[in-house]
Amino acid sequence: MKNSIRNMCVLLVLASCSNDDYQPISYDNPEITLNIPEGFPDLNITATTNAPTTYGVVLGKKLFHDKRLSADNTIACASCHIQANAFTDNLSKAIGIEGRVGLRNTPPIQNMAFMQFYNWDGNKLVLENQPLVPIITHEEMDSSILEVIGKIENDQEYIELFNKAFGDEAVTNDRIFNSIAQFEYTLISANSKYDKVIREEGVTFTKSEAQGYQIFKDKCISCHSTELFTDQSFRNIGFPINTDSEEGGRSRVTREVDDYLRFRVPSLRNIEYTAPYGSFGQFNTLKDLLxxxxxxVVDAENLDPILKDNGNKISLTEEEKTHLISFMKTLSDTEFIGQ
Incomplete structure (x- = not known):
């Protein structure tokens, strides 16, 4: 009789542990207040609707560094987006699994919360949609989101983090993409020497930097405008042409002939760390580019008017180039790159 009662109690305990009323522990997961620098554009809409949270960012950072996102567990987002290089890789073209060479240069991922387009051709308008691209691209991670979920859904660390970030333990594609985006929204760079000069924090430009700033305002600011140092437009500026037959620039997205070999104007922030330059690393140094x-430059029917109206060039003396490079280096944010 005693054994029967004991067995019945064990069954009741087991049943209570597995019933549908079980609720995981809930955690406080406050939103992170982004420090929006003065003069920066408004946050894009998804940085507001998918606002970074404490655990969402922790989860996103872990996923960003996890090589299991690739088919052979050798490539993470962080393999190409290296913080010390302002989240680039210093290669002409990105290298994926098995040494596969990609189409383009790895772009930096700073100040993404303020951008309206992503990737060189602007094929993504929402940052949450971007992480799938490298995951499924043959030359990058060559995996699938289902494969990624299968690798991590039973990982106890991830189970706990998904619970903390989203309120339960479900590992879904949307939660993976949202958390990576939340982490990337926190990557704000706005503490360079230039920023300290503008904020009047007792820092001043050298003579060469000041002259370079004036040259920049005279000859570069039409494209590299706003505090992001990009107007986020798409332009053909006559750079050497990628021999890869897959390349079409913005026209790959719009299917418009006039967008052929137009690319998103890159930010100049942290440009000192992001060589080589150009959509497929055409230039090894800033001096080479200038x-x-x-x-x-290479002539084209849709060459940007700024160049076309000036003999297909931006004329610069050797001295102006030196000063301009000095100024561009004031956009280096050592805190952002972890130094």
Whole structure:
């Protein structure tokens, strides 16, 4: 009789542990207040609707560094987006699993919360939709989101983090993408020497930097405008052409002939750390890039008017190039790159 009662109690305990009323522990997961620098554009809409939270960012950062997102567990987002290089890789073209070479240069991922387009051709308008691209691309991670979920859904660390970030333990594609985006929204760079000068924090430009700033305002600011140092437009500025037949620039997205070889104007912030330059790393140094613009660019029907109206070039003396490079280096944010 005693054994029967004991067995019945064990069954009741087991049943109570597995019934549908079980609720996981809930955690406080406050939103993170983004420190929006003065003069920056408004946050994009998804940085507001998918606002970073304490655990969402922790989860996103862990996923960002997890090589299990790739088919052979060798490539993470952080493999190409290296913080010390302002989240680029210093390669002409990105390298994926098995040494596969991608189509384009790895872009930096700073100040994404203020951007309206992502990738060189702007094929993504929402940052939450971007992480799937490298996951499924043959030359990058060559995996699938279902494969990624299968690898991590039984990982106890992830189970706990998904619960903390989203209120239960379900590992879903949307939660993966949302948390990675939340982490990337926190990557704000606005503490360079330039920023400290503008904020009048007792820092001043050197003579060369000040002259470079004036040259920049005279010859560069039409494209590299706003405190992001990009107007986020798409332009053909006559750079050497990628020999890869898959390349079409913005026209790959719009299917418009006039968008052929137009690319999103890159930000100049942290440009000191992001060599080589151009959509497929055409230029090894800033001097190489400025020399090219000075000597004359590749002509095209849709060449940007700024160049077309000036003999297909941006004329610069050697002294101006030196000063301009000095100024561009004031956009380096050592805190952002972890130094």
């Amino acid at each position: 020399d090219y613009l000075d000597n004359g």
